[in-house]
Amino acid sequence: MILKAENISFYYDANQPFQIPDIRLDRGQQLLILGRSGSGKTTILHILAGLLQPKAGEVSIDGTSLYTLKGTQLDKFRGKNIGIIFQKPHILAPLTVEENLMLANYFAGKKTDRITSVLQELGIGHKKKSLVNNLSEGEAQRVSIARALVNEPKLILADEPTASLDDQNAEAVVKLLKDQAEKHQAALVIVTHDQRVKNHISNQITVGI
Numbered sequence: 228m229i230l231k232a233e234n235i236s237f238y239y240d241a242n243q244p245f246q247i248p249d250i251r252l253d254r255g256q257q258l259l260i261l262g263r264s265g266s267g268k269t270t271i272l273h274i275l276a277g278l279l280q281p282k283a284g285e286v287s288i289d290g291t292s293l294y295t296l297k298g299t300q301l302d303k304f305r306g307k308n309i310g311i312i313f314q315k316p317h318i319l320a321p322l323t324v325e326e327n328l329m330l331a332n333y334f335a336g337k338k339t340d341r342i343t344s345v346l347q348e349l350g351i352g353h354k355k356k357s358l359v360n361n362l363s364e365g366e367a368q369r370v371s372i373a374r375a376l377v378n379e380p381k382l383i384l385a386d387e388p389t390a391s392l393d394d395q396n397a398e399a400v401v402k403l404l405k406d407q408a409e410k411h412q413a414a415l416v417i418v419t420h421d422q423r424v425k426n427h428i429s430n431q432i433t434v435g436i
């Protein structure tokens with residue numbers, strides 16, 4: 228089992244606790260988490276990513292209980308095993324595309340020769356030496372996807388990856404995430420309120436605080 232989240236509960240305000248449905252995903256399986264804006268989707272994704280400790284319950288990735296890991300151990304584990312595509316791309320604009328991916332390798336303590344191939348797979352191979360500052364929004368988003376995939380994570384988590392895209396690009400990005408997950412047999416979780424994504428992944432849960 229790649230991702231197991233069981234009996235998770237969380238609150239920002241102790242008067243308003245909420246539960247997260249149990250999640251189990253094996254290699255190559257995909258899940259869409261739907262919910263309106265403010266329903267807690269980003270919160271759930273951060274809990275699954277090891278970025279936000281739940282108040283109760285357990286998240287385990289490939290048999291490792293995430294929140295038993297501490298500090299740098301958890302950061303290393305995350306870097307190696309989880310690829311996260313944040314709602315707003317957290318890529319470093321003054322660096323080149325290649326340097327951003329090298330940093331991702333470095334933080335995971337991994338050396339891969341996947342930088343060129345992953346950029347090519349995402350159709351931005353020719354932008355390897357470009358500064359992120361000089362990319363279009365769509366290209367920058369592909370870089371953030373490439374960065375999430377470069378370490379060949381077992382689990383890919385994407386937060387509203389289509390929010391700022393037109394129909395054509397939204398479809399392309401979902402297809403890309405699915406193709407990459409299938410190709411590398413990673414588990415894929417997409418959280419979104421974008422109804423356009425609904426038809427692409429049949430395994431779905433809806434959340435709401």
Ligand SMILES: Nc1ncnc2c1ncn2[C@@H]1O[C@H](COP(=O)(O)OP(=O)(O)OP(=O)(O)O)[C@@H](O)[C@H]1O
Binds near residue numbers: 239267268420436
């Ligand atoms: N750090 C925080 N402290 C207190 N409340 C928070 C914090 N982060 C989020 N919230 C609240 O928790 C709720 C869920 O937020 P979250 O960002 O998880 O929702 P979301 O479904 O991802 O929303 P959106 O689709 O608009 O990004 C919201 O009401 C939000 O205001």
